[in-house]
Amino acid sequence: MEVLQFLSVFMLVGCCFVLLFNNGVEGSHKIYTDLQSKHAVKVNQLHRTGFHFQPPSHWINDPNAPMYYGGFYHLFYQYNPKGAVWGNIVWAHSVSKDLVNWEALEPAIYPTKPFDINGCWSGSATILPGNKPIILYTGLDTQNRQVQNYAIPANLSDPYLRKWIKPDNNPLVFPGHGVNASAFRDPTTAWWADGHWRIIVGSRRKHRGIAYLYRSKDFMKWTQAQHPLHSAANTGMWECPDFFPVSIRGKNGLETSVNGEHVKHVLKVSLDVTRYEYYTVGTYWPEIDRYIPENTSADGWSGMRYDYGNFYASKTFFDATTNRRILWGWANESDAVDHDIAKGWAGIQAIPRVLWLDRCGKQLLQWPIEELESLRTENVQWSNHELSMGSHAEITGITPAQADVEVTFSFPSLDKAEPFDPSWVDAQQLCSQKGSSVQGGVGPFGLLTLASENLEEYTPVFFRVFKDKFKHVVLMCSDAKSSSLKRGLYKPSFAGFVNVDLSDGKLSLRTLIDHSVVESFGAEGRTCITSRVYPTLAVLGNAHLYAFNNGTESVTVEKLNAWSMKKPRMNEEGNRF
Numbered sequence: 001m002e003v004l005q006f007l008s009v010f011m012l013v014g015c016c017f018v019l020l021f022n023n024g025v026e027g028s029h030k031i032y033t034d035l036q037s038k039h040a041v042k043v044n045q046l047h048r049t050g051f052h053f054q055p056p057s058h059w060i061n062d063p064n065a066p067m068y069y070g071g072f073y074h075l076f077y078q079y080n081p082k083g084a085v086w087g088n089i090v091w092a093h094s095v096s097k098d099l100v101n102w103e104a105l106e107p108a109i110y111p112t113k114p115f116d117i118n119g120c121w122s123g124s125a126t127i128l129p130g131n132k133p134i135i136l137y138t139g140l141d142t143q144n145r146q147v148q149n150y151a152i153p154a155n156l157s158d159p160y161l162r163k164w165i166k167p168d169n170n171p172l173v174f175p176g177h178g179v180n181a182s183a184f185r186d187p188t189t190a191w192w193a194d195g196h197w198r199i200i201v202g203s204r205r206k207h208r209g210i211a212y213l214y215r216s217k218d219f220m221k222w223t224q225a226q227h228p229l230h231s232a233a234n235t236g237m238w239e240c241p242d243f244f245p246v247s248i249r250g251k252n253g254l255e256t257s258v259n260g261e262h263v264k265h266v267l268k269v270s271l272d273v274t275r276y277e278y279y280t281v282g283t284y285w286p287e288i289d290r291y292i293p294e295n296t297s298a299d300g301w302s303g304m305r306y307d308y309g310n311f312y313a314s315k316t317f318f319d320a321t322t323n324r325r326i327l328w329g330w331a332n333e334s335d336a337v338d339h340d341i342a343k344g345w346a347g348i349q350a351i352p353r354v355l356w357l358d359r360c361g362k363q364l365l366q367w368p369i370e371e372l373e374s375l376r377t378e379n380v381q382w383s384n385h386e387l388s389m390g391s392h393a394e395i396t397g398i399t400p401a402q403a404d405v406e407v408t409f410s411f412p413s414l415d416k417a418e419p420f421d422p423s424w425v426d427a428q429q430l431c432s433q434k435g436s437s438v439q440g441g442v443g444p445f446g447l448l449t450l451a452s453e454n455l456e457e458y459t460p461v462f463f464r465v466f467k468d469k470f471k472h473v474v475l476m477c478s479d480a481k482s483s484s485l486k487r488g489l490y491k492p493s494f495a496g497f498v499n500v501d502l503s504d505g506k507l508s509l510r511t512l513i514d515h516s517v518v519e520s521f522g523a524e525g526r527t528c529i530t531s532r533v534y535p536t537l538a539v540l541g542n543a544h545l546y547a548f549n550n551g552t553e554s555v556t557v558e559k560l561n562a563w564s565m566k567k568p569r570m571n572e573e574g575n576r577f
């Protein structure tokens with residue numbers, strides 16, 4: 001009893017501390033009042049990325065309202081123009097012709113009105129009939145309530161959409177009766193069904209994560225539906241929900257309002273409590289406005305993830321010009337706040353990914369947009385290169401700190417796979433126990449990325465195959481444990497299981513390496529992991545790349561194709577299309 005009392009007091013004090021610390025506003029980002037307006041004196045280039053999306057300096061977080069309009073891809077994002085930690089947030093805006101080269105424009109939305117004076121937080125774009133974009137975003141009003149506002153372009157004939165108007169009939173949506181006004185944010189792209197537009201807004205009631213549903217005939221007057229579109233117990237605040245249809249056949253994306261026989265739906269939520277996301281695949285019935293996940297989609301902490309690493313607040317959009325559904329996600333830092341201040345910047349966006357439903361209908365597949373391949377330059381190829389137990393072979397002839405690597409490994413048999421203990425449900429924990437250097441049977445094998453010459457530092461991305469009673473279990477890891485000699489960094493052993501058929505004795509891996517980010521796609525995009533790492537020795541020209549095998553079964557690099565990656569135009573001053 002005493003222990004229970006102690007725990008409740010402890011939790012109560014903890015909650016008060018969190019609320020006080022956040023100025024009473026329940027927002028998910030830590031607030032450093034003394035640092036948020038500290039301009040970067042100098043931007044440290046060492047760990048800046050070569051081909052990932054980032055502004056020239058300061059803090060970025062969530063991607064907002066991605067869309068295609070007027071011949072340009074538009075990306076907005078949460079940005080602090082005054083410092084390298086979260087704060088002073090505005091909607092920064094960039095445009096691109098190819099999702100690879102970017103030009104920065106003036107911020108599109110920033111606090112000016114009573115309905116957003118305390119913050120312009122995340123939101124989404126909808127293209128209304130007549131090709132008219134409209135943005136819905138969360139404003140923090142004069143009382144710090146989270147309300148949903150809209151903004152429209154001042155001039156539709158400007159393909160850059162430089163100026164946005166926030167009309168005075170805002171906010172469109174107030175937190176209704178019983179809705180927690182400090183946990184009510186991140187409206188989705190709207191979809192049209194049964195004569196109404198619909199959106200969902202992320203929230204929570206106590207510990208239950210909720211996607212509140214709103215309907216409107218004219219996009220201006222919104223009514224809260226009697227019940228949420230979906231909710232799940234004990235998942236905490238749902239940030240940045242995303243809800244969209246996927247085709248049950250083929251790779252083509254679908255416009256957000258499409259539904260029918262050949263369609264399933266995906267609901268993704270970002271869990272504020274731990275900063276990871278999960279998604280479910282299910283069915284949406286517009287007549288009753290219910291979404292029900294399939295029984296193969298765990299709806300909670302053990303759910304499927306787009307990415308098992310640094311990847312949060314993601315958002316998709318439908319690119320009608322190429323029929324793709326494209327995913328953007330924020331690859332947050334893993335270093336400490338004083339490092340961010342010293343760097344003068346924090347946060348990047350992961351490479352945009354095409355996303356579609358796997359043939360089995362149970363999970364999504366993801367792959368970097370093909371436009372990225374335009375940056376590939378020097379190329380090295382291997383075929384049938386055997387990796388005996390305990391060996392590592394250097395991949396030379398490209399720039400290992402800025403590279404794109406595609407590799408297929410094969411193994412003659414699975415007989416030596418280690419036994420799987422069914423209590424191993426947590427992939428990350430398993431990866432941290434059985435790292436890349438602990439000998440296994442089939443695996444660990446993979447790549448040692450951002451490695452120093454004598455392996456004082458390296459970020460291994462690898463597979464390890466286990467034998468369960470009736471099937472094989474494949475673990476994929478991106479392990480930051482040995483990524484840097486620097487202290488005080490978060491160095492997680494990110495990992496996920498890979499649902500893949502091993503009957504052909506092969507496993508493939510694609511890894512994008514970019515100075516402080518290693519973004520990996522296992523088994524054709526079945527499991528993806530992004531790690532943010534900060535090597536001290538394995539930097540720039542001193543970084544190395546190896547293929548390795550630490551399993552007793554020999555493994556062959558059946559095919560390897562690796563490229564140095566060029567730097568695109570990336571939001572620099574004077575960069576004009």
Ligand code: DQQ
Nearest residue numbers: 078121122185239240313
């Ligand atoms: N970031 C935004 C919020 C969102 C959170 C504020 C997720 O709208 O819930 O910058 O990272």
